[in-house]
Amino acid sequence: MLVTYPEAAHWPIDPDRLDLVEEFRRQPRGPHGDELQKLLHRLRWAGDPDQPGRYVLIVTQPGKEWMLGRLPRQRGRPIELMRNHVFTSIAEAEWEVFKLRWEAVTGRTLPPHLSEKLV
Template sequence: MLVNDPEAAHWPVDPTRLDLVEEFRRAPRGPHSDALQKLLHRMRWSGVGRRHVLVVLEPNRRWMLARMPATRGAPIETFPNRVFTSLAEAEWAVFVLRWEALTGVPLQDEKPSP
């Protein structure tokens, strides 16, 4: 769900809010609490760490991790060694990278809960 709160892009991320991490891990596609929606909005739209994204290799079958370029119009950086056959695993990998970029605190890059 899209957050239309203009302050969400500046929402302070508290690295101790591991409850939000677990909420995302349990239900990466939602529904999400208000706090998790704000966190995801911040992760998706902050320029911190050159955002990681997913590139669709085969619709609904395979995704590759990539990173947006620092300069608009430059090619994205792809990571061919990080290909996923589960969208939940792919989204979890991106969440982990974005969390660390925003908080400076690494999460264990484990597979999401079923």
């Protein structure tokens, strides 16, 4: 069940909580524990005013293919499509977005054993 946490946009992320990263990596589509849900909410809604918009997935073929995109900073402008980032697995697509959002919000890349593609 999706729960909205109004305070999650300001929920502090501990970049050392790699257990939450591992939990997401194991089950990118859920179910997720309370702390991971708060983390995901923060990653989905946090924005850095010095960076382009948030990373998103665009469905190019329903249930078959997704493309990475970036929302514009200004509402109403076109979404930046990253045509070289196309996925045929929703789990792989969600994992890629998670890694990019994690780095954008924490300023840290994930360790190599966690940053690899899903198998």
